[in-house]
Amino acid sequence: MSFHTGPAVAIQHFPLKLVSRRMLAPSVGHYTFVRDDGQPLDFIPGQFIQVHFQYADGTATKRSYSLATIHDHALGPGEAVEIAVSYVPGGAATALFEGLEAGGHVDASGPFGRFCLMPTDANARYLLIATGTGVTPYRAMLPQLEAQIRERGVRVVLLFGARNTDELLYGDEFRAFAGKYPDHFRFVPCFSRELPAPDSPHAHADVRHGYVQQFLDEFAPDATGDIAYLCGNPNMVDACFEALKGHGLPVPQVRREKYVSSK
Structure with a gap:
């Protein structure tokens, strides 16, 4: 890690x-x-x-x-x-x-661990990126994010990669949070295999078909205002880290945690 x-x-x-x-x-x-x-x-x-x-x-x-x-x-x-x-x-x-x-x-x-939001952060936006159980720490961060939204108007984008809706961990909670703060929190599920049915509660405008790293450019990472968190599959973490560096984000503004499955 x-x-x-x-x-x-x-x-x-x-x-x-x-x-x-x-x-x-x-x-x-x-x-x-x-x-x-x-x-x-x-x-x-x-x-x-x-x-x-x-x-x-x-x-x-x-x-x-x-x-x-x-x-x-x-x-x-x-x-x-x-x-x-x-x-x-x-x-x-x-x-x-x-x-x-x-x-x-x-x-x-x-x-x-130190994969935490920092009290000294003065950024305009958080880019939270995860695959699988790597989304778990972002669930724990929701009260802190809510406080920062209310106190300083921070914006948050959560890009979450899963194969299908069955594997969208805590998806209902993130979707509800996005509904509560539509101007500040975007929940972007990225399904690599199967998109939700049109009548599914998971079907909405921010759903994407593919891997999270494919959609990072869409959100125009900005070194002057963004802090990014990467958590989950090591290949995703590495790919997004390189992409964020390509957008000019310095290493201290990209916080990483890799998950490796062990038997």
Whole structure:
């Protein structure tokens, strides 16, 4: 993973108890945990946790998951710990999560990472670009983006690559946010394989057919006003990074995190 310099939060080690799970896509589950030591998990949206477990032979291993949690400050920070888990056929982590029932536990540590919105940002627009579960940190950022829209009128474009509507993770939430702030937030799903049916709620003017990197030029990246975030498939991240540099964005204005599937 690649990170930019940002705020620090104390790293902790803690047990997580599963509260619920639901399927976001045929091979992606949304898991809601609580810390089972009575403490909140105070984190900055964009950070991730690591889940620790063992292979069948007893060898210790771990997997990283971006936090999808939307803080409810009325309840206090970190009431829930939410992550999106991609299922990999034959994967050890997949077996762990598929076999986890409500009330079951995993061992976790964190938070880690600096893939976060910065309080010093004075940009006019954010370009948020993701594929697959790489969109997870942007869900966690929605309250921060809402505050910046209200306080300084920032504009946001979210380009999200998926194969079809079944894999458009958190699509309903992003579409609802775009409906709430139509002048400031554009949600642009890019479907590489199958476009939504005309009567689908996912069918709207900002839907594109192809890969996210094909449509970046359409939004005219601007070094004087844009900060870009890239999260997901390494090939997409690299292609968009080069394209943004071609538009003149300096490296500090392009913040990256690559997701690599592990068994």
